[in-house]
Amino acid sequence: MATQPQPRPDEHALIERIRAGDSEAFYDLVRPHERAIYVTAYSILQDPSEAEDVAQETVLKAFRNLHQFRGEARFGTWLVTIAINESRMRLRSRQRVRLESLDAAVPDDPDYVPIQLRDWREIPSQTLERQELREALTRALAALNDKYREVLVLRDVQLLSVAETAEILGITPGNVKVRLLRARLQMRDRLVTELGGWHLKRKGK
Amino acid sequence: MEVSCHEIWREISNYLDNDVDPRLRERMEQHFAHCRHCAALLDSTHNVLVLIGDNRAFALPADFSKRLYTKFAAHLAASR
Numbered sequence: 001m002a003t004q005p006q007p008r009p010d011e012h013a014l015i016e017r018i019r020a021g022d023s024e025a026f027y028d029l030v031r032p033h034e035r036a037i038y039v040t041a042y043s044i045l046q047d048p049s050e051a052e053d054v055a056q057e058t059v060l061k062a063f064r065n066l067h068q069f070r071g072e073a074r075f076g077t078w079l080v081t082i083a084i085n086e087s088r089m090r091l092r093s094r095q096r097v098r099l100e101s102l103d104a105a106v107p108d109d110p111d112y113v114p115i116q117l118r119d120w121r122e123i124p125s126q127t128l129e130r131q132e133l134r135e136a137l138t139r140a141l142a143a144l145n146d147k148y149r150e151v152l153v154l155r156d157v158q159l160l161s162v163a164e165t166a167e168i169l170g171i172t173p174g175n176v177k178v179r180l181l182r183a184r185l186q187m188r189d190r191l192v193t194e195l196g197g198w199h200l201k202r203k204g205k
Numbered sequence: 206m207e208v209s210c211h212e213i214w215r216e217i218s219n220y221l222d223n224d225v226d227p228r229l230r231e232r233m234e235q236h237f238a239h240c241r242h243c244a245a246l247l248d249s250t251h252n253v254l255v256l257i258g259d260n261r262a263f264a265l266p267a268d269f270s271k272r273l274y275t276k277f278a279a280h281l282a283a284s285r
Contacts, residue, residue, distance in 0.1 A: 023281050027274060034273060039263050048266055055269075056276045063277070114214060114246050128261040137262050156257050162222070181218035187257070188250045 011075050018066060026063055033076040034059075036158050037083045043153035044087035046142050054090060058083040073167065080154070081168050115189045133195070140190040148183035155180055208232045213243045221251060 017025045030037075037058050042051035062069075062079055069078050127133050141149060154165040155176065162180075166173045208216075208229070213236055219225045220233055237244045256262055 060280050128259055156254050184218050188253045
């Protein structure tokens with residue numbers, strides 16, 4: 001099991017500088033986390049321009065509320081928590097009734113059987129250069145139920161620990177693991193269906 | 206005792222996170238050694254994790270950073 005990552009020492013130093021009045025140092029504090037903020041917002045809102053707005057709002061809010069950051073969590077975790085709250089608020093204000101993703105079979109369903117593979121044991125990571133593959137990943141992520149998507153993004157896209165994911169989402173580590181199992185298998189089933197065909201099609205050319 | 210395919214499907218995520226006890230891990234590995242479908246499930250799920258954990262999978266929009274810091278700079282300037 002991964003242990004809880006410790007705050008980076010330079011983060012503390014930067015925060016002290018900002019609190020002492022060096023506002024410009026805030027750039028350096030945020031820069032390593034900007035992708036995490038955006039991807040988190042995007043995973044909830046599913047809209048690039050709204051996700052970008054939320055990312056900007058998150059940064060401003062973090063700056064204004066830096067005095068509230070206690071340093072118990074990592075700074076990145078704190079930022080992601082703000083991004084999640086902002087995104088959820090925006091989702092509510094949008095008053096869009098999000099359709100739950102179609103009831104995908106879940107592993108604790110006694111009838112669940114993973115989709116069988118054809119020829120998809122290995123996809124070299126260079127294929128991520130292909131827009132087609134990135135789009136397929138985005139579609140598969142979008143198709144997940146919100147609560148599974150959030151866990152998957154924190155845990156497997158941002159590579160946070162189970163403990164951090166639980167803390168950010170306000171759920172138990174056990175719940176993180178249950179949701180993660182479903183999220184991972186659903187992603188996998190969708191991608192096997194989509195990319196399996198894609199892969200075979202390419203090979204057949 | 207041999208684990209069933211259903212048990213594999215329930216524990217595969219924990220297995221990938223190295224979060225199953227050594228005894229279960231061993232039994233799961235025995236199962237993977239002779240069950241083609243579960244071995245393929247393991248490979249492909251692992252593969253999905255490698256893909257989505259890659260920074261290129263969900264990229265930032267072009268000039269995202271530039272706009273972010275322009276916005277922040279404007280905020281700083283206005284609050285001075």
